[in-house]
Amino acid sequence: MTAESWQHSDSLAWVDVPDGIALVDLARLSAETVPLVLTGSAAAIWDAIDGTRSTAQVVEALAQQFDDVDPDDLARSTEHFLHELAERGLVSLRAAD
């Protein structure tokens, strides 16, 4: 089985802002394009995606930051959010190098 890791989309630009992370998809610019701002745990998940981590490893990285959250809830919410990001074309699962 090939290991897969989460990666940010190549066409994205993002910066740290006071509230979290602001990102924009440069491949889909239009008059409706506004920055998507991720805050709190969403920003933490974004930061945990480093191009090498699988879903389980992203969850593991978050568990160290959010040790007061029920591990099952954390895993469920993280997986849900990762797939939501993937549906929007912001991240993807790719075969690890």
Add this chain to the structure above:
Amino acid sequence: MHALLQTVAHQSGARLLFIKGPTMSGQGLRNHRTYADVDVLVHPDDLQLLVDALGGIGWHAVASVDAPRLLGNKSVTLSHPGWPSTFDLHYHFPGIFQERTAAFDFLWNRRTQTRVAQVDVPVPDLVSNAVIGALNYLKEPDAAYSATEFPMIVAKLSSLDQDWLQRELDTVADALRARTTIAPLYDSLALESASDLTAAEERAWIVMTTNAGSRTGGWLEELRSVPWSRKPGVLGRALWLSKEELLIQHPETPPTRGAVFALRLTRLRAGLASLPGVLRSYRQARLVRRDRGEE
């Protein structure tokens, strides 16, 4: 926002250089902080191209009043209702007296790159960006940020080889015709400089930098420069902007007759109050040149 602007510029073929803000932080010329706007210097021939391309994705020019300003920022500000900051597209920069296209071409040929938000963006080389940054502060020497940020530029440049810096600074200052306007930078670095402006150019710079917050100097200079037949028209506009123009300059004012009338009185009083300061800076400009034996 830098990444978005660079993407649009690249796609439209507009030449631009990112100035101020994080580009200076990346070169050690300024502290990292949150920046309100994105400033770029655009090739004068490409300005409309870029404005049109940005208009296509919902960025439009902020309304402004066409009032004369002393060497004021020649720029267009664009905003988008869904974004928190604006784009300031400068097609010239106060304190640079070289012809616009020649000045841009010089900076463009020496450009380097820095990475902002995962995108490489073109920026002026270190010394050129230091000169632009210094001019930004020197045009408003009394502004709070000038007191803290100008010394950072001096500190960064002081850390470089001084013989190399003298040559580089001379090259940039000569090409931009900015030797006189960045004289305080030369002085702070204990490097040698010389004047390179005409009497009229230097007067405009002194009047502007000593009255940065006043529009009176701009109107006075406009009055001086137009032929006698046009002076009454300029004077009329200086004294009596339209209601629409006043509300653009002071959007906080309610559009009622009473409020606009009160605003007109306040504006006239402020103009009269700043007149002595402007006239003092005219005298100062004359003295500077006399001291150098040029008058």
